[in-house]
Amino acid sequence: MMLTVRELSAGYGGQDAVRKASFSLEAGQWLMICGPNGAGKSTLVKAATGTLPFQGTAELYGQDVRRMQPAALARRVAVLSQRVSTEYDFTVEQVVALGRYAHRKGFLRSADPEGEAQIARALGAVGLADKRAARLSALSGGEVQRVFLAQVFAQDPELLVLDEPVNHLDVTYQKQIFDLIDRWRQAPGRAVMSVVHDLNLARRYGTHALLLDRGRVAAWGEAGVALTRERLAEVYGMDVLGWLRELLRCWETSDKK
Amino acid sequence: MARKLLWWCLPPVLLLTMLLCVCAGSVPLSPGETLQILWRGLTGTEAGGSGEAIILRVRLPRVLCVALTGASLSLCGAAMQGLLRNPLADGSTLGVSSGASLGAILAIVLGIQFPGLPFAGTMVMAMLFAFGSLALILTLAYALDRSLATGTIILIGVVFSMFVSSLMNLLITFAGEKIKSITFWTLGSLSGSTYVNALTLLLALTVCGGALLALGGALNAFALGEEQARHLGVSVRRVKLTVMAAVSVLLGVCVSIGGTIGFVGLVIPHMVRLVLGPDHRRLLPASLLAGAVFLLLADLVGRTLLSPVELPIGVVTSLVGAAAFLVIFYRSRKRGSAQ
Numbered sequence: 323m324m325l326t327v328r329e330l331s332a333g334y335g336g337q338d339a340v341r342k343a344s345f346s347l348e349a350g351q352w353l354m355i356c357g358p359n360g361a362g363k364s365t366l367v368k369a370a371t372g373t374l375p376f377q378g379t380a381e382l383y384g385q386d387v388r389r390m391q392p393a394a395l396a397r398r399v400a401v402l403s404q405r406v407s408t409e410y411d412f413t414v415e416q417v418v419a420l421g422r423y424a425h426r427k428g429f430l431r432s433a434d435p436e437g438e439a440q441i442a443r444a445l446g447a448v449g450l451a452d453k454r455a456a457r458l459s460a461l462s463g464g465e466v467q468r469v470f471l472a473q474v475f476a477q478d479p480e481l482l483v484l485d486e487p488v489n490h491l492d493v494t495y496q497k498q499i500f501d502l503i504d505r506w507r508q509a510p511g512r513a514v515m516s517v518v519h520d521l522n523l524a525r526r527y528g529t530h531a532l533l534l535d536r537g538r539v540a541a542w543g544e545a546g547v548a549l550t551r552e553r554l555a556e557v558y559g560m561d562v563l564g565w566l567r568e569l570l571r572c573w574e575t576s577d578k579k
Numbered sequence: 580m581a582r583k584l585l586w587w588c589l590p591p592v593l594l595l596t597m598l599l600c601v602c603a604g605s606v607p608l609s610p611g612e613t614l615q616i617l618w619r620g621l622t623g624t625e626a627g628g629s630g631e632a633i634i635l636r637v638r639l640p641r642v643l644c645v646a647l648t649g650a651s652l653s654l655c656g657a658a659m660q661g662l663l664r665n666p667l668a669d670g671s672t673l674g675v676s677s678g679a680s681l682g683a684i685l686a687i688v689l690g691i692q693f694p695g696l697p698f699a700g701t702m703v704m705a706m707l708f709a710f711g712s713l714a715l716i717l718t719l720a721y722a723l724d725r726s727l728a729t730g731t732i733i734l735i736g737v738v739f740s741m742f743v744s745s746l747m748n749l750l751i752t753f754a755g756e757k758i759k760s761i762t763f764w765t766l767g768s769l770s771g772s773t774y775v776n777a778l779t780l781l782l783a784l785t786v787c788g789g790a791l792l793a794l795g796g797a798l799n800a801f802a803l804g805e806e807q808a809r810h811l812g813v814s815v816r817r818v819k820l821t822v823m824a825a826v827s828v829l830l831g832v833c834v835s836i837g838g839t840i841g842f843v844g845l846v847i848p849h850m851v852r853l854v855l856g857p858d859h860r861r862l863l864p865a866s867l868l869a870g871a872v873f874l875l876l877a878d879l880v881g882r883t884l885l886s887p888v889e890l891p892i893g894v895v896t897s898l899v900g901a902a903a904f905l906v907i908f909y910r911s912r913k914r915g916s917a918q
């Protein structure tokens with residue numbers, strides 16, 4: 323088992339946003355963490371990856387994530403989030419190379435025999451090999467997100483965690499990013515865990531899903547089993563599936579014309 | 580291309596600037612003469628004479644102190660800007676230098692001293708107050724705005740500086756003759772520097788500067804945000820504490836020797852970043868060298884422009900610094916609103 327979470331409770335300011343959550347994750351899986359706003363999705367992901375203090379257990383291959391050194395943790399778990407500062411105008415290559423930070427050894431963290439190859443591979447995978455020397459400020463929003471995706475690819479983790487990675491992106495970029503991650507996941511020994519708002523994306527790309535309802539786990543299992551029409555209706559307080567279908571029907575009439 | 584050029588130019592430029600600053604002054608001496616005197620001073624074969632006295636007793640220690648102070652201030656600015664991902668952060672804009680001054684003044688007023696080490700009491704108090712100020716300002720900034728937005732932390736720094744300055748004025752008014760003028764503490768001066776001062780600065784810069792230079796990679800990660808740095812494998816707390824401690828010690832030493840010389844740490848890293856880009860593994864060492872050159876030239880202007888009247892060195896750096904502050908603020912705001 324790659325990640326095992328048992329009875330995890332966590333939150334901000336003494337109030338638990340997540341209560342007694344349990345789930346696990348194996349290599350090859352893509353676990354989608356779903357639920358309405360304020361259900362505790364980000365809190366759960368942050369706690370399970372050791373960013374936020376919590377009660378309960380979260381173990382990565384049997385090791386308590388709270389006891390792991392930051393660099394040791396970063397060699398196994400990479401996080402792609404949208405809260406990244408771009409105050410300073412780094413080049414694409416500099417940002418991607420930062421993904422190798424935890425792998426560098428030695429006094430000034432300069433020795434990393436695999437680094438160059440990993441950086442080149444990551445840049446190639448996201449299709450930015452020719453923008454290597456470009457500055458971030460010269461790129462589009464979608465390209466910037468791909469740069470940070472290349473950074474986590476270069477980090478070469480076993481578990482990739484995504485905290486609402488495509489929220490602010492156009493639909494084209496969303497598909498691009500999710501396809502890239504899906505391809506990455508299919509190599510042996512890799513898994514993905516992500517927070518997503520869009521249930522269509524969750525169902526389309528997730529192998530497994532975890533549905534949160536006000537801090538508690540309402541369902542966890544294979545995506546098709548966990549995200550049923552009844553459960554979604556219960557957790558979201560409306561017939562979500564019916565609404566999604568209705569939305570899609572708008573296009574049927576316009577197709578005929 | 581410009582990067583490589585700057586990189587290889589800086590060390591010789593620094594040496595030439597130092598030579599220029601030793602030559603120039605109210606009694607100008609030719610470079611050849613100066614070099615001869617320096618050589619005689621180094622080999623201990625002094626012949627006596629007014630030129631020798633001026634260079635070896637007055638100008639050389641001052642030039643060394645100015646160069647080391649400039650290097651330290653500039654390096655501190657660059658490191659803080661990386662840590663706080665805020666291009667306006669600097670000892671003077673955050674009020675850390677003012678805090679250090681207050682500590683130094685308090686030490687003098689209260690007569691805090693270590694036996695056998697005449698300046699150590701002032702210096703240690705300046706370092707402690709620098710660290711305390713930095714910790715206080717950061718705590719306040721985090722409490723008000725976790726993203727450390729450019730404006731918030733600078734506003735806190737300004738308010739803190741004003742508060743500390745009024746305390747300093749109060750102390751100086753009551754302490755009378757014991758303390759150097761308020762001008763020294765608010766605008767700084769390195770006239771009358773000694774070789775002991777230079778040696779102290781060199782020691783601090785070697786230890787603390789070395790610690791900061793070794794953190795270039797980690798500061799690059801910090802520049803993307805603290806959370807991001809943690810995800811990349813940086814020991815966030817350790818790096819933060821190291822930077823804070825190193826910066827406090829360096830600023831404490833600089834302030835207790837030369838007073839508050841403002842804006843060096845703001846102007847120089849910004850200019851270096853324009854040429855070399857934001858990679859801290861290059862930015863930090865280049866800022867160190869360029870800061871030394873900048874302060875040497877500022878000191879030269881200060882003591883030759885209206886000679887025999889000597890301008891406080893902080894007047895020159897603040898004139899340049901205020902303009903630079905506006906430019907950086909404008910650019911940073913424009914970038915912020917474009918996203």
